[in-house]
Amino acid sequence: MISKNQIKFIRQLEQKKFRRREGLFVAEGPKVVGDLMRRFQPTAVFATPDWNHEDVPVTRVTPDELRRISFLQHPQQVLALFPLPQDAPADSSLFTIHSSLALALDGVQDPGNLGTIIRIADWFGIDTIFCSEDTADAYNPKVVQATMGSLAHVHIIYCDLTAMLDALPEGYPVYGTLLDGDDIYRQELTPEGIIVMGNEGNGISEAVRRRVNRRLLIPSFHPGDAAESLNVAVATAVTCSEFRRRF
Amino acid sequence: MISKNQIKFIRQLEQKKFRRREGLFVAEGPKVVGDLMRRFQPTAVFATPDWNHEDVPVTRVTPDELRRISFLQHPQQVLALFPLPQDAPADSSLFTIHSSLALALDGVQDPGNLGTIIRIADWFGIDTIFCSEDTADAYNPKVVQATMGSLAHVHIIYCDLTAMLDALPEGYPVYGTLLDGDDIYRQELTPEGIIVMGNEGNGISEAVRRRVNRRLLIPSFHPGDAAESLNVAVATAVTCSEFRRRF
Numbered sequence: 328m329i330s331k332n333q334i335k336f337i338r339q340l341e342q343k344k345f346r347r348r349e350g351l352f353v354a355e356g357p358k359v360v361g362d363l364m365r366r367f368q369p370t371a372v373f374a375t376p377d378w379n380h381e382d383v384p385v386t387r388v389t390p391d392e393l394r395r396i397s398f399l400q401h402p403q404q405v406l407a408l409f410p411l412p413q414d415a416p417a418d419s420s421l422f423t424i425h426s427s428l429a430l431a432l433d434g435v436q437d438p439g440n441l442g443t444i445i446r447i448a449d450w451f452g453i454d455t456i457f458c459s460e461d462t463a464d465a466y467n468p469k470v471v472q473a474t475m476g477s478l479a480h481v482h483i484i485y486c487d488l489t490a491m492l493d494a495l496p497e498g499y500p501v502y503g504t505l506l507d508g509d510d511i512y513r514q515e516l517t518p519e520g521i522i523v524m525g526n527e528g529n530g531i532s533e534a535v536r537r538r539v540n541r542r543l544l545i546p547s548f549h550p551g552d553a554a555e556s557l558n559v560a561v562a563t564a565v566t567c568s569e570f571r572r573r574f
Numbered sequence: 575m576i577s578k579n580q581i582k583f584i585r586q587l588e589q590k591k592f593r594r595r596e597g598l599f600v601a602e603g604p605k606v607v608g609d610l611m612r613r614f615q616p617t618a619v620f621a622t623p624d625w626n627h628e629d630v631p632v633t634r635v636t637p638d639e640l641r642r643i644s645f646l647q648h649p650q651q652v653l654a655l656f657p658l659p660q661d662a663p664a665d666s667s668l669f670t671i672h673s674s675l676a677l678a679l680d681g682v683q684d685p686g687n688l689g690t691i692i693r694i695a696d697w698f699g700i701d702t703i704f705c706s707e708d709t710a711d712a713y714n715p716k717v718v719q720a721t722m723g724s725l726a727h728v729h730i731i732y733c734d735l736t737a738m739l740d741a742l743p744e745g746y747p748v749y750g751t752l753l754d755g756d757d758i759y760r761q762e763l764t765p766e767g768i769i770v771m772g773n774e775g776n777g778i779s780e781a782v783r784r785r786v787n788r789r790l791l792i793p794s795f796h797p798g799d800a801a802e803s804l805n806v807a808v809a810t811a812v813t814c815s816e817f818r819r820r821f
Contacts, residue, residue, distance in 0.1 A: 439686070443805055450804055452795030475803075480796065512819040548699030548818050549727065554724075557697055558690055561811040564804075568812045569819075571795050572759040 328388045329392050337406070339372075339398045343464045351365060352466035354478075356403035362476025362502040369407040378404040398468040411466055412483075427519055428570060430459040431488055433535045434526035435559055438463050442473020443560040444524070449477035456481055459488045459519070459535075492521070492538040501540050503531050504562055508544035511569050518574040524563050576639050581679075584620075584643045584653070590711045597658045599713035603650035616654040625651040645715040652767060658713055659730075674766055675817055679705040679734055681773035681784045683805055685710050688806040689720020691771070696724035698814040703728055704768070706735045706782075720783025739768070739785040748787050750778050751809055755791035758816050763821040771810050 339345040340353045351370065354360050357378060360369070364383065370553045375393055393402045429446055435441050443465045448456055456465075463470060467482040474481075493502055500520030504511070523539055525531035541559065545557060545565050557565070586592040587600050598617065604625060610616075611630065619632045622640055640649045646678050649768055677695055682688050688710045691786045696701055703712075710717060721728075747767030751758070770786055772778035778786065792804060792812050804812070 384740055443808065446805065447808055450792075450794050452797065473604050545697075545815070549696055550699065557811070558693065558807075560805075561690065561694060561808065564808045564811050565815045568792075568815060574818075 329386065329388050329396065334395050337408070340408070341398060341468055343467065346411060346464070346466055351408045352411050352471060353398065353406060354409060354471050355397060355399055355406045356472070357405060359472060359474070359476045360405050360407045362479045363407070363409055366479040367409045367412070367542045369409050371408040372405060373404040373407070378513060385493035390394055397473065413482050418517060421503070427455075427457040428453050429457060429521050429568075430553050430563070430567075431459075431491070431523045431535075432462045433459045433488055433531050434529070435462045435524065436527055438467050439473050439557065439558045440527065441465060442470040442475075444563050445470070445474040445481050445483070446477045447560065447564045449474075451571050453567065454481055456483050457488060457491055458483060458485045460485055461533075488523075489534050489538060494537065495521070498540070501538055502543055502566075503536065503539035503541075504545060505531065505536065505539070505542045506544065508542035510546050511543045511566065512546070514541070514543060516570055516573055518570075521568070522563075522566055524559055524566075527559055576633060576635050576643065579641050584655070587655070588645060588715055590714065591725040593658060593711070595711055598655045599658050599718060600645065600653060600715050601656060601718050602644060602646055602653045602715070603719070604652060604722045606719060606721070607652050607654045609726045610654070610656055612640060614656045614659070616656050617657040619652060620654070621652040646719065673703075675700050675814075676702040676704060676768050677810070678706075678738070678768050678770045678782075680706050680710045680735055680770055680778050682709045683774055683775070685714050685716035686720050687774065687805065687807045688712060689717040689722075691810050692717070692721040692728050692730070693724045694807065694811045694814055696721075696727045698818050700814065701728055703730050704735060704738055705730060705732045706779075707732055712800075735770075736781050736785060739782070742768070745787070748785055749790055749813075750783065750786035751813060752778065752783070752786070752789045752790060753791065755789035757793050758790045758813065759793070761788070763817055763820055765817075769810075769813055769817070771806055771813075772814075774806055806810065 337353065340351060341377055346352050354363050369383060372383055373388045373393065373396060374385050375388060392504055395407065396406055431454055445456065445465065471478060500517045501523060502520055503523040523531055523535060543566065584600065587598060601607050616630060619630055620635045620640065620643060621632050622635060622637055640653065643653055677700055692703065692712065718725060726727050747764045748770065749767055750770040770778055770782060790813065792809055
């Protein structure tokens with residue numbers, strides 16, 4: 328049983344300002360909810376009778392009630408509310424990134440792309456993603472679903488990217504894929520560094536580009552008039568793959 | 575000016591059976607229409623006054639009329655009808671694939687994934703994609719838009735994949751990414767071959783899997799409980815990148 332007020336409350340969590348105010352985000356389906364429960368304690372779980380999980384109090388709902396709170400076209404058994412992770416201040420994270428790879432997203436707009444990138448980071452063992460404030464919100468229901476549970480493993484830190492990059496030690500490798508970069512397959516790569524990926528239409532912003540000190544290019548193999556660009560998630564995958572292949 | 579009958583006709587091209595019957599597909603926006611016009615001659619072009627192109631007869635429409643025929647949330651200046659390419663019979667293509675890389679899609683369902691894969695193929699210089707009959711239709715308006723014009727460069731051939739694979743010369747390399755495959759970064763690859771990618775949920779079908787003679791695995795670098803899978807388009811990109819890096 329679920330009240331009208333609860334339905335309204337949950338539906339409003341589609342909006343970022345409401346998620347921020349309430350400190351909550353929505354996840355759905357046995358796979359995503361189950362994965363997130365390994366890292367986060369849900370504050371509320373709404374599930375049809377076919378979803379069973381020990382150790383967590385559940386509000387039972389009918390399939391029709393689930394449809395009314397769900398953000399999915401095809402609701403899947405369970406919808407849970409999780410506490411929004413407190414963003415660690417960007418500075419405190421610098422300690423851990425010194426010896427590993429991290430991603431920095433500069434204005435990635437599409438929720439599907441962001442979700443796919445979080446999933447790619449998880450696959451390639453990258454546990455920190457810095458996001459510019461104008462990057463899509465990782466706790467948007469569409470992004471949460473697109474991550475397929477990878478939000479449980481990857482730390483997302485929203486911050487001023489230029490300030491974050493300026494706080495890095497002198498010469499710390501900052502990679503970016505740029506049209507005038509060097510062939511990624513032939514360039515020297517390092518086991519640690521930050522890989523910057525840019526906006527779908529405009530690429531990396533001018534201010535961030537000035538802080539990229541290793542310019543990469545994924546070469547096109549198309550003869551003649553080529554495909555003009557790779558999707559940003561695809562470019563992220565190719566780049567992460569090339570780093571991980573070597574280290 | 576556009577008639578009610580024309581609007582109805584165009585809207586029906588969302589359906590595959592109607593596209594097949596009429597031998598037409600829809601493309602939208604200056605970028606996609608412009609790229610496709612390099613390969614195909616449009617049979618009809620509907621455009622607002624801000625779209626200009628020499629050499630092609632245009633039916634001028636108002637922004638409101640364009641909205642009524644468009645499949646996009648934000649219609650973009652132009653919608654064109656193109657003749658559906660005649661599928662070359664799979665056999666006749668075998669000649670050209672002997673000395674190159676081709677993709678084979680076994681039940682890829684999501685139009686966005688298919689569109690992204692066509693764009694990836696274009697980027698990595700793969701000009702032929704074989705699709706099983708249960709793969710999404712490449713001329714679905716959603717796929718056409720997701721290809722960003724790459725449909726102009728890549729040949730899509732729907733066929734019985736098992737028959738196509740059986741018709742290959744003995745020992746011709748057929749690659750597939752499988753859970754029990756060998757690390758793609760360490761395995762020997764060949765400059766020619768067919769790379770099979772499977773369905774989003776179930777992977778490569780049993781019948782096709784039996785015809786894969788080189789099993790690949792994209793290793794996960796996640797410590798412990800990893801992301802369980804890569805999106806099929808992402809896996810395609812990583813695989814194509816690794817082939818092209820070497821040859």
